[in-house]
Amino acid sequence: MSIHVRNISKRFGDFTALDDVTLDVEGGSLTALLGPSGSGKSTLLRIIAGLEFADQGEILIAGEDATDIRPQDRNVGFVFQHYAAFKHMTVRDNVAFGLQVRKRPKAEIRDRVDELLKLVQLEAFGHRYPAQLSGGQRQRMALARALAPKPEVLLLDEPFGALDARVRAELRDWLRRLHEEVDVTTIFVTHDQAEAMDVASQIAVMNTGRVEQVGSPTQLYDEPASEFVMQFVGEANRLGDRWVRPHDLDVSPDPGPGGVEAQIGRITRYGFDARIELVAADGEPLLVQVTRDRLEELELERGQIVWVVAHHERAFADATATER
Amino acid sequence: MLPMAALVWASRSEGKQAFWDAVTSPQSVAALKLTVGAAFIVAVLNAVLGTVTAWVLVRDDFRGKSVINSIIDLPFALPTIVAGLTLLALYGPKSPIGIDIAFTRTAILAALMFVTLPFVVRTVQPVLTELDHEMEEAARSLGASELTTFRRVIFPNILPGILSGFALAFAKAVGEIGSLVIISGNLPYRTEVSSVFILGQIESGNPAGAAAVAVVLLVISFAILLVVGAIRHFTTRHDRA
Amino acid sequence: MRRYALRFVALFYLAAILIAPLGIVFYRTFEDGFAAAWEALSTPETIHAFKLTLIITAIAVPLNTVFGIICAIAIVRKRFPGKGLLNAFIDLPLALSPVVVGLSLFLLYGRTGWFGGFFERHDIQVLFALPAMIIATIFVSLPFVAREVVPTLREIGDEQEQAARTLGANGWQTFRRITLPSIRWAVIYGVILTTARCLGEYGAVAVVSGRIQGETETATLRVEERYDSFDLAGAYAIAIVLALIAIAVLLLMTLVKPREGTT
Numbered sequence: 035m036s037i038h039v040r041n042i043s044k045r046f047g048d049f050t051a052l053d054d055v056t057l058d059v060e061g062g063s064l065t066a067l068l069g070p071s072g073s074g075k076s077t078l079l080r081i082i083a084g085l086e087f088a089d090q091g092e093i094l095i096a097g098e099d100a101t102d103i104r105p106q107d108r109n110v111g112f113v114f115q116h117y118a119a120f121k122h123m124t125v126r127d128n129v130a131f132g133l134q135v136r137k138r139p140k141a142e143i144r145d146r147v148d149e150l151l152k153l154v155q156l157e158a159f160g161h162r163y164p165a166q167l168s169g170g171q172r173q174r175m176a177l178a179r180a181l182a183p184k185p186e187v188l189l190l191d192e193p194f195g196a197l198d199a200r201v202r203a204e205l206r207d208w209l210r211r212l213h214e215e216v217d218v219t220t221i222f223v224t225h226d227q228a229e230a231m232d233v234a235s236q237i238a239v240m241n242t243g244r245v246e247q248v249g250s251p252t253q254l255y256d257e258p259a260s261e262f263v264m265q266f267v268g269e270a271n272r273l274g275d276r277w278v279r280p281h282d283l284d285v286s287p288d289p290g291p292g293g294v295e296a297q298i299g300r301i302t303r304y305g306f307d308a309r310i311e312l313v314a315a316d317g318e319p320l321l322v323q324v325t326r327d328r329l330e331e332l333e334l335e336r337g338q339i340v341w342v343v344a345h346h347e348r349a350f351a352d353a354t355a356t357e358r
Numbered sequence: 359m360l361p362m363a364a365l366v367w368a369s370r371s372e373g374k375q376a377f378w379d380a381v382t383s384p385q386s387v388a389a390l391k392l393t394v395g396a397a398f399i400v401a402v403l404n405a406v407l408g409t410v411t412a413w414v415l416v417r418d419d420f421r422g423k424s425v426i427n428s429i430i431d432l433p434f435a436l437p438t439i440v441a442g443l444t445l446l447a448l449y450g451p452k453s454p455i456g457i458d459i460a461f462t463r464t465a466i467l468a469a470l471m472f473v474t475l476p477f478v479v480r481t482v483q484p485v486l487t488e489l490d491h492e493m494e495e496a497a498r499s500l501g502a503s504e505l506t507t508f509r510r511v512i513f514p515n516i517l518p519g520i521l522s523g524f525a526l527a528f529a530k531a532v533g534e535i536g537s538l539v540i541i542s543g544n545l546p547y548r549t550e551v552s553s554v555f556i557l558g559q560i561e562s563g564n565p566a567g568a569a570a571v572a573v574v575l576l577v578i579s580f581a582i583l584l585v586v587g588a589i590r591h592f593t594t595r596h597d598r599a
Numbered sequence: 600m601r602r603y604a605l606r607f608v609a610l611f612y613l614a615a616i617l618i619a620p621l622g623i624v625f626y627r628t629f630e631d632g633f634a635a636a637w638e639a640l641s642t643p644e645t646i647h648a649f650k651l652t653l654i655i656t657a658i659a660v661p662l663n664t665v666f667g668i669i670c671a672i673a674i675v676r677k678r679f680p681g682k683g684l685l686n687a688f689i690d691l692p693l694a695l696s697p698v699v700v701g702l703s704l705f706l707l708y709g710r711t712g713w714f715g716g717f718f719e720r721h722d723i724q725v726l727f728a729l730p731a732m733i734i735a736t737i738f739v740s741l742p743f744v745a746r747e748v749v750p751t752l753r754e755i756g757d758e759q760e761q762a763a764r765t766l767g768a769n770g771w772q773t774f775r776r777i778t779l780p781s782i783r784w785a786v787i788y789g790v791i792l793t794t795a796r797c798l799g800e801y802g803a804v805a806v807v808s809g810r811i812q813g814e815t816e817t818a819t820l821r822v823e824e825r826y827d828s829f830d831l832a833g834a835y836a837i838a839i840v841l842a843l844i845a846i847a848v849l850l851l852m853t854l855v856k857p858r859e860g861t862t
Contacts, residue, residue: 085495105498112499118492122514122596131510132500163596176496183501407612414609418602426610428853432617434792435852436845437799439819440838443826444620447627447835472616526693533696536801536819540826553698553802560702560806569706572699579694 035096035186035219036061037082042091044077051077052088053243059221059236061096064213066230067223069240070266075223076191078240082221083189084108096186111180111218115192117172119164125151125175126160132183150178153212170201174208181216190222194229206233227267231255239263261350271320276347280323285310285332286341293341296320298334310334312342381570388547389555390571394578396463396551397531400470405524408478409516415479416486430480433473438536441472446541461543466551469537474530478523485519518590525586529579624842628835639825639833640840644813648821649840655729655804655817656797659736663793667744668786672778674745675752676760692741700738701806704731708807727809732817735803740796744789751785752778788855795848798841 037059044052052074059065067075080086082093084105092101100108120128126147133143151157154174164172173193180188193209194202210233213220224230230237231251239246239254239262247259251267258264264277271278273294286293296312308329312320320342324332334340381387415427433441445468447453450460459465489512497507535553542549550558552575559568628636639645673679674686692700708725725731759781763773779786801819808815816824818837825833 083499085499105495106501106503108499109501110499112496114492114496116490116492118490118496120493120496120511121490122593124596131497131502135497135500135502135506165597179496179500407608410605411609411612414606418606420606424853426613428849429613429617431849431852432621432845435795435799435848437801437819437822437841439801439822440624440799440841440845441620443822443834443838444624444842447623448620452627468616472620475613475616529694533694533699533802535696535698535805536799539801539823553696556696556698556702557802557806560705565702565706568702572696572702575696575699583694 036094037096037187037219037221038092038094039078039082040092040094042078042081042088042093044074044081044086044088050243052081055091055240055243055245057238057245057248059219061219062217063236064210064220064234065222065236065238066234067221067240068225068227068230068237068266070225072242073240074243075225075240079189079191079221079223082187083110083112085112109183109185110187110189111183111185113173113176113180113188113190113193115195117164117169117176117196119172119176121164124161124163125156125167128164128175129178129182131179136183146182150182153181153215154178168201169197170205173197173205177209177212181218185218188218188220190220192223192225195224202229209233231267237267239266241266258348264348264350269321271322272318273314273320273342273344273347276344276349278344278347280309280321282344282346283320283322284324284328284343284345285312285322285334286343287332287338289341290343293343294320296340296342298336298338298340301329301334301336303329312340314342379567381574383567385546385550386552386555386567386571389550389552390574392463392466392550393532393552393575396466396470397528400467400474400531401524401528403467404471404474404478404527405520408475408523408527409482409520412479412482412486416483430476433475438473438534439540442469442537442540445469445472445537450541460541461545461549463549465541465543466538466549469541470531470534473534473537474527477527477530478520481523481526482516482519485516489515514593518594521586521590521593525583528582528586532575532579532582621842624835624838628832628839635832636836636839639830639836642833644816645821645833645837647813648816648818648837651729651732651816652798652818655733655736656794658733659740659797660790660793662737663740664744664786664790666741667746667789667793668748668779668782670745671748671752671782672774675749676757689742689745692739695739697735697739697800697802698806701735701803704735704738704803704807708734726807727811727815729815731807732804732815735807736797736800739800739803740793743792743796744786747785747789747792748782751782755781784855788852791848791851791855795845798844798848 037057039055039057039059042052042055043050055074055078057078067078069075077086081088082095084100084103084107088101092099094100095108095110105112120131123131129147129150130143133146138146147160148157151160154177156171156174156178159167159171159175164175167175173196177190177193190209194205197205206229209222222233231254234251236248236250237254238248241262247254247263249257254263254267258267261277264270269280271280271283289295295315299311299313300309301311302309303326306326308324308326310322310324310329312322314320322342411430415423415430445465446460448455449457449465449468451458459468493511493515494507497511502510533553534551535557538544538551539554542551542554544550544554544558546555552571556568556571556575559565559571670685670689674682705726708731725734759777760773763777768776799819800817801823804817805820808817808820810816810820810824812821812824818841822834822837822841825831825837
């Protein structure tokens with residue numbers, strides 16, 4: 035089920051959360067809304083869900099105008115950052131809720147709950163209460179609950195934000211595999227660019243209420259449309275008014291055309307690659323990524339003065355850089 | 359603790375038979391029935407109205423809300439005898455709005471409503487305030503109507519608060535005296551509550567009889583507290599991981 | 600729509616039960632003029648009644664405050680056998696009818712009571728005199744300070760106190776400079792509640808005082824006495840004074856409450 039966001043604007047008092055946002059989400063895709071706090075990504079998600087209403091613009095879900103429809107009637111599944119578990123109900127009852135509300139027959143509910151608990155690997159926990167589950171388990175339950183009534187769209191609001199790093203990584207993989215199995219249009223919100231790059235097939239980068247760029251992870255990384263995207267997605271070095279990726283830089287012991295003088299700080303080796311942290315003459319920190327072979331070739335030392343050369347630079351016409 | 363023990367002792371001092379007689383005298387029974395019945399009705403009414411009030415205070419917004427919020431505590435601050443007098447002024451013989459319920463059972467209910475008003479409101483307010491809004495949003499996103507959301511998500515989570523308030527209101531109402539002495543008229547068999555009856559027994563030189571009825575009142579209070587405590591325990595079992 | 604209905608119900612309920620009656624009393628008191636009300640208030644017995652109420656309150660409140668703080672600290676910070684009992688005991692006065700409280704004191708300290716004999720031999724009058732009234736008032740207003748301080752103490756945690764200890768402070772210093780300031784507002788709020796309760800106490804003192812005019816009659820007892828003597832104006836006048844004090848108390852409560860809930 036495709037989703038079309040058309041010219042959505044939303045203000046909270048003086049604060050503009052969303053400014054004329056337009057976005058198309060293909061049916062069946064796994065899309066990330068990526069951006070820093072205050073970028074409007076959660077607000078947009080909630081407007082798609084019907085938990086907030088926009089001041090202007092339209093939302094079309096599967097071709098139908100859903101702009102003024104209540105959340106109850108939109109048939110979207112929503113997963114919250116802090117789970118929003120019904121703490122007074124068992125796991126089974128939580129998952130069954132959406133179906134009970136639609137007055138499905140008991141047997142059907144029971145089977146569907148079994149199916150979903152198996153899908154999220156919580157079969158043994160059916161009769162426990164959310165308070166007795168770990169964070170990761172609660173979030174899996176929340177997912178099962180959202181999927182139970184077979185929504186057309188699945189929306190996740192920073193779903194792994196409240197979990198610790200290891201659990202987060204596990205659930206990321208898990209979400210991706212789940213999406214392959216269940217095949218429902220999925221949109222999730224995150225501020226973690228690594229997460230978005232890892233999980234999503236399409237990413238919409240947002241900043242101060244606007245969409246900066248929409249594209250696949252590769253597109254965003256290789257062809258950023260603005261300074262903001264360049265900085266936010268992947269690592270980027272600033273040389274004057276130009277931007278360069280760490281692996282597009284090289285280090286030379288001798289000055290040469292276009293080289294920038296810098297002093298070496300830390301050198302770290304990561305398996306096949308090495309990272310060199312430097313401070314340029316103008317005080318700007320630089321990060322260069324080279325292969326280990328190249329590093330050995332150069333024989334660099336901490337504190338050494340070298341020249342940094344760029345292979346491939348980028349400049350942006352409209353410098354819409356915001357302080358990060 | 360000592361005074362309690364003295365109480366029980368004294369009630370026994372004239373023997374089991376005297377205890378039983380004192381408790382089962384027609385006047386005593388009438389007072390007990392009235393007391394417990396009125397307390398129960400008032401506690402139930404306040405449970406409902408108090409919840410509505412708490413809801414409005416937490417969820418709604420209007421000018422003067424903070425003033426209203428403060429006024430709720432008035433029954434805690436006002437001497438009960440003054441409360442009775444003020445109710446008499448408004449709903450008694452010289453009532454400006456023509457309602458005269460002085461010396462009736464309705465007057466007892468009104469007075470008890472006054473003194474127990476804050477209990478449910480104040481126990482439900484914090485629970486409502488801390489209620490996870492996202493639970494309600496989750497319910498809505500899953501298709502539940504507003505009514506269903508209230509019934510299946512909100513209500514079960516505020517129930518412990520309502521029950522606590524109910525128990526406190528009941529306990530207070532059962533023992534209330536100050537607000538009742540004036541407006542109820544203390545007519546035996548009609549508008550005499552147990553606390554007034556006990557006072558009368560003391561003043562007519564029958565402390566043992568008074569003690570007997572007092573013990574019964576105590577037992578009833580404790581029973582209610584225990585029952586409500588048990589219900590609370592049961593309804594919050596999901597919180598104990 | 601539903602929201603307005605709810606709002607209306609709540610406000611109507613409050614108006615009918617709380618606001619309107621209070622307004623009427625104000626009106627009634629001054630119906631016959633300011634002078635009449637003033638006269639009713641300035642009879643010697645009435646003045647004595649107010650004095651008595653104030654004396655009792657002035658004694659009960661500090662005692663209960665100290666007791667409440669000590670109990671709260673004991674309950675939250677210390678372990679000892681019978682702790683649960685202490686906790687329940689503190690809440691007891693809230694569940695008891697004041698008349699029952701008065702009765703039990705009557706039984707204890709009356710002539711035939713357990714302690715009565717002892718006091719009589721030493722020619723100390725407890726019952727139907729000030730001591731019994733003070734004890735009764737102390738008992739019914741016991742819980743408030745403790746109940747306000749306990750949750751605050753729990754919430755704050757004892758890390759600050761531990762830090763003070765590691766820095767060399769002894770028990771008393773820790774209490775005075777760390778603990779007390781952190782529970783300051785809870786104590787104040789508890790004191791306000793306790794004071795209101797003492798001023799308004801009726802049932803327990805009605806039993807133990809004997810209601811001797813000019814001697815053992817508190818302001819609240821006097822209101823009833825005036826009413827029974829068909830002096831409605833007098834009753835209203837005293838009630839107004841008490842009500843005004845109560846409103847002042849309410850204002851204080853409103854001011855302090857938000858601070859009481861935060862650290």
